[in-house]
Amino acid sequence: MALNRQLWIAIVSVMILAFLSSLAISFHSARAYFEEQLHLKNIDNANTLALTLSQVEKDPVLIELMIAAQFDTGHYQRLEIIGPAGDPIASRSRDSDGAGDVPGWFADLAALEVAPGVAQIPDGWQQYGTLYVESLSGFALEALWDTTVELFLWFLGIAAVLGLLGSFVLKSLTRPLDDVVRQAEAIGNQRFITTSEPRTLEFRRVVRAMNILAGRVREMLGQERARLEEMRQRLQRDSLTGVGNRSRFDDVLAALLADDDPNRHHGIFLVRVVDLADVNRQLGRQETDTLIREVTVRLDQVARDHGDQFTDDHIARLNGSDFALILTDILDISAIATRLEATMHDLVARHSETVALRFALSADIFGSADERSAILIRLDDALARAEHQQTTCLERTTPTSDADRMHGSDEWREILATAIGEQHIHAVHFATRHIDGRLIHHEAMVRLDNESTTWTAGQFLPWARRLGLLPQLDLAVLASELDRLTHEDNGEPVAVNLSIESLLDESARSRLMALLTSYTRQAGRVSIEMAERAVIDHPAAFREFCAAAVPLGYRIGIEKAGLALTDIDALHELGLVYLKLDRSLTTDLAGSESNRNYLRGITGMAHAIGLTVIADGVRSNEELAVLGELGVDGASGPGVPG
16 A cells, blocks of 8 residues: 555544544533533523412413413423422423434434423412423534534544645655665666665665665676676677677678578678788888778778668678678678778778778678588689789679669569558567477567568568668567457467667657557567667667666567677666577587687676576577576577477
């Protein structure tokens, strides 16, 4: 029960007790007073009337008339003269006590017991009779009733004023309690946040203790984060440029080749600084290092400028002079290849006065059906041809390899808009399970029905991204899954991927939150996941989304995680439920002790803040067993039963 309600109950109880006590005291005092005064009035009236009657002729008719006249002019209940023999001489009485406005229950409760006034009426030296006088008690009952009502109203008003004043004071006193409650709930959800200490001593002690706990956990996570970042830099990063190293390149390539979707195609570029040894002699080591870092900056800039043409980019330094750029789900490799070649020409021109630079570049498109060795051979052959040109140039391995994928943007826009508008978008489900086989959720993989063909995500998502239709696509899939769960009372939990574009577009974000708010009954069975790269690039949008969706009951996770987990600020404060690891982190665990150690670090840090760790793309029971030994909680992929 709320503290404010308890306060009202306490005030009402105290006021009722005080009212009843005051009423009992005043009631009995007033009733005794009225009984005494009425009794005295009866005696006075009896004596006065008896004296008057003793002085008149004792004619029965005259006595009757005098009694009637006195009864009619006074407030009497009964006037009666009883003769010496006990026979009534004259009598007048009323059936009612005159308390017309007093409720019957109160009249019964407050009935006045007033003795009648008695006086002797002499007739000379003899006794004529005995006079009995009883005054009306209704006026006293009405006075008692009015006093009781007035007392009740005063107590009711005082109780209301005290209640409102108490509520206001309680609200001001317990305002810090809201922060205490939020912090306690956050810690219960493995979110170790700190709050300012309130002025109230008792609350301050509680908040201080929880802040100390949160601080210690944050310090522990910071140490683990630093250790994990150091390990990542050592195992996956080139020490000079900060981009991926050869090992990282191999892991990414292996993960893409192990993809289950045969319709996904990726672009790969190789860049070589020709005659790096001569360049080093001319510039010196320090200037050469600066040049090498500039090459990676140019590669990153090209990728950023064409972000609508692919899903993810991976830059790596393969050796001293060779660099690689992998772009997943690429649409048009030709435009990016042209831009990359122009960028390298510009770099050559910038350094033309100090050194004779030359770059050799090659480009290729590949999919999961290709062999790693075949891809590298094609790239090396193209790189050799470019190097033979004696000028900076780019050679394509298969100049028309992506021509069959290039449809007009207008056609794609019409296809996607029609599919979204006519609800030709649906999802197929693949199980994500705990290591012991228990279901975590079913991952919803989007599909598009086009005439008699069903397209996989790899065929249309790149175009949806380029045409700015990802938010509409996300909303269509999410609405479909929520509606399905509404009609399936025992429907199993589902995970839906959300693009960052849905959060960055104000209209789409409003529609998204309206949709989530209208399906709160299904929230506990819905997981919403977003790519780690998007979370890092747009932390404010993701944090705002978590703050709105988590209280509604939705489970939030990060997919493709682990590559830059330490770059996510305040990971423990977001209210996340799980991490779904990038496939490149789990492709070669059996043959790499360093990769296993890095994965142990990720799982350890995630478990410290209560996150479930899920491996994606698991292909065998043996791989699943290794992941379980490293602390991974669940898995999805071909090796996981549906």
